[in-house]
Amino acid sequence: MREPAAPAYAAGSLADVLPSLALSLGVPGEDRGGGADLGLTPARRGVVVLVDGLGAHQLARRLGHAPWLRSHRERTRALPAGFPATTATSMGTFGTGLPPGGHGMLGYEVLVPETNRVFNELSWEDGPVPERWQPRRTWFQRAADDGLEVVRVGPGFFDGSGLTRAALRGGRFVAADLLAARVDAALRAVRSAPRALVYLYWGEVDKLGHVHGPETFEWTTELESVDRELARLAAGLPDDASLTVTADHGMIACPHDTRVDVRHEPGLLAGVRHLGGEPRGTQVYCEPGAAADVAAAWAERLGERAWVRSREQAVAAGWFGPVEPEHLARVGDVVVVSSGDLAVVDSGRMRQQLLDLVGMHGGLEPEELDVPLVHVPPRAG
Incomplete structure (x- = not known):
C-alpha cells in the first residue's frame, strides 16, 4: 500500500x-x-x-x-x-x-491528557x-x-x-x-x-x-x-x-454501506481507552501497554483501506508538522487515516445526525x- x-x-x-x-x-x-x-x-x-x-x-x-x-x-x-x-x-x-x-x-475530538x-x-x-x-x-x-x-x-x-x-x-x-x-x-x-x-x-x-x-x-x-x-x-x-x-x-x-462501525467490531475496541479524531482520521487512545496490539488489530481489519500508524510513526512522518513536546500526549497512541472513501464511525457514541452525513473529511x-x-x-x- x-x-x-x-x-x-x-x-x-x-x-x-x-x-x-x-x-x-x-x-x-x-x-x-x-x-x-x-x-x-x-x-x-x-x-x-x-x-x-x-x-x-x-x-x-x-x-x-x-x-x-x-x-x-x-x-x-x-x-x-x-x-x-x-x-x-x-x-x-x-x-x-x-x-x-x-x-x-489536533482534531475534532481530542484527549485532554x-x-x-x-x-x-x-x-x-x-x-x-x-x-x-x-x-x-x-x-x-x-x-x-x-x-x-x-x-x-x-x-x-x-x-x-x-x-x-x-x-x-x-x-x-x-x-x-x-x-x-x-x-x-x-x-x-x-x-x-x-x-x-x-x-x-x-x-x-x-x-x-x-x-x-x-x-x-x-x-x-x-x-x-x-x-x-x-x-x-x-x-x-x-x-x-x-x-x-x-x-x-x-x-x-463516503457511502454508508462501506463504512466500518466500531460498535459492531469488538476486536477494534479491545484495549481502547478512548476514541477521538473524526471518521476519516481516527485517533485511538489505548490502555497502558495495549497500543501495539490495538494497532495490529486495526491494521488487520482495515487492510489497505486505511493507514494505521503509531503516534511515533505519525509524528515522524510529519503528518502534523513539527509537534511541540507538550502536545505529544494529545495525539492518539494509534492514528488511523482512511484511504479512498472509507469512514470509521461509532454508533455507540455518535449522534444519528452525524451518522447520517455523506460528506466527510479529516484525512490525508x-x-x-x-x-x-x-x-x-x-x-x-
Missing part, C-alpha cells in the same frame, strides 16, 4: 495565509518562525474570506458555476490545510500561522480554558497590536466561543447571519480605518457538503451564491484593499487536504 504524503508545510500551507496577508499589510513578521511567505501584494487594507469546506479540487471541477472565481483562476493556487483536515484544527492553523503540531489543536477525557474542539463543551489550551498569539492579535483595525465577521454564536478564543482571538467581532449581511459588514469595516484587516467566515458550503455530498446540486447552488457575493465584495472594496479567499478543508463522499487524501488560495491585489497602491 502506498505511503500517504505528509502535507508540504514548508512549501506553503494554510498556516502561511494570515501571516503573509499581515505582512502584505505592513505587520512585522520577523518572529514568525519557519513559515513560507506567499508573496501577497502589498496593500493598506485587506479582507480575507474563509469558505468552510470549499476544497481546491471540488472548486476546480465546479468553476463553471462560479464566474467570479473562474475569472481569477490565474491568481488561484492550492495549499494543504494540514492534518487532520478538519475545521477545529484548520482554524488553529489559520489563526496562529502554525502547523497543527505547533498550536496543538491531564484529565483523561476527550472533548470536542469545535463545540468546546466542557473544554479546557481556551487561552491555556492554545496560548500562542494569533495574527489577529499581532495585527491589532500594530495599529490595524481588526474585525472578524461571522455568526453571533462564534463571539466568545471556545474555538474563537483559542484560535481567532484579536480585534473586534461583528455578528451577521446571512452572507449578504456579512459582506455588508465586511465592507463597512474595511472602509472604517486607513489600515484594516477584516476576516469573513461562511459555513454553508461545508454544511451542504456534509448533508448531501460535495459537488451535488445543493452544494453547487451554494457555491453559485458564494461566488455572487464574492464578486459584490470585490467590487465594493476601497482601491487600496486586497481580497484573499481560502478554505479550511475539502471533502469526500488531496480531496480533503487541499484548499484554494485566491488573492486579488488592490486596484491601486
Whole structure:
C-alpha cells in the first residue's frame, strides 16, 4: 500500500495565509518562525474570506458555476490545510500561522491528557480554558497590536466561543447571519480605518457538503451564491484593499454501506481507552501497554483501506508538522487515516445526525487536504 504524503508545510500551507496577508499589510513578521511567505501584494487594507469546506479540487471541477472565481483562476493556487483536515484544527492553523503540531489543536475530538477525557474542539463543551489550551498569539492579535483595525465577521454564536478564543482571538467581532449581511459588514469595516484587516467566515458550503455530498446540486447552488457575493465584495472594496479567499478543508463522499462501525467490531475496541479524531482520521487512545496490539488489530481489519500508524510513526512522518513536546500526549497512541472513501464511525457514541452525513473529511487524501488560495491585489497602491 502506498505511503500517504505528509502535507508540504514548508512549501506553503494554510498556516502561511494570515501571516503573509499581515505582512502584505505592513505587520512585522520577523518572529514568525519557519513559515513560507506567499508573496501577497502589498496593500493598506485587506479582507480575507474563509469558505468552510470549499476544497481546491471540488472548486476546480465546479468553476463553471462560479464566474467570479473562474475569472481569477490565474491568481488561484492550492495549499494543504494540514492534518487532520478538519475545521477545529484548520482554524488553529489559520489563526496562529502554525502547523497543527505547533498550536496543538489536533482534531475534532481530542484527549485532554491531564484529565483523561476527550472533548470536542469545535463545540468546546466542557473544554479546557481556551487561552491555556492554545496560548500562542494569533495574527489577529499581532495585527491589532500594530495599529490595524481588526474585525472578524461571522455568526453571533462564534463571539466568545471556545474555538474563537483559542484560535481567532484579536480585534473586534461583528455578528451577521446571512452572507449578504456579512459582506455588508465586511465592507463597512474595511472602509472604517486607513489600515484594516477584516476576516469573513461562511459555513454553508461545508454544511451542504456534509448533508448531501460535495459537488451535488445543493452544494453547487451554494457555491453559485458564494461566488455572487464574492464578486459584490470585490467590487465594493476601497482601491487600496486586497481580497484573499481560502478554505479550511475539502471533502469526500463516503457511502454508508462501506463504512466500518466500531460498535459492531469488538476486536477494534479491545484495549481502547478512548476514541477521538473524526471518521476519516481516527485517533485511538489505548490502555497502558495495549497500543501495539490495538494497532495490529486495526491494521488487520482495515487492510489497505486505511493507514494505521503509531503516534511515533505519525509524528515522524510529519503528518502534523513539527509537534511541540507538550502536545505529544494529545495525539492518539494509534492514528488511523482512511484511504479512498472509507469512514470509521461509532454508533455507540455518535449522534444519528452525524451518522447520517455523506460528506466527510479529516484525512490525508488531496480531496480533503487541499484548499484554494485566491488573492486579488488592490486596484491601486
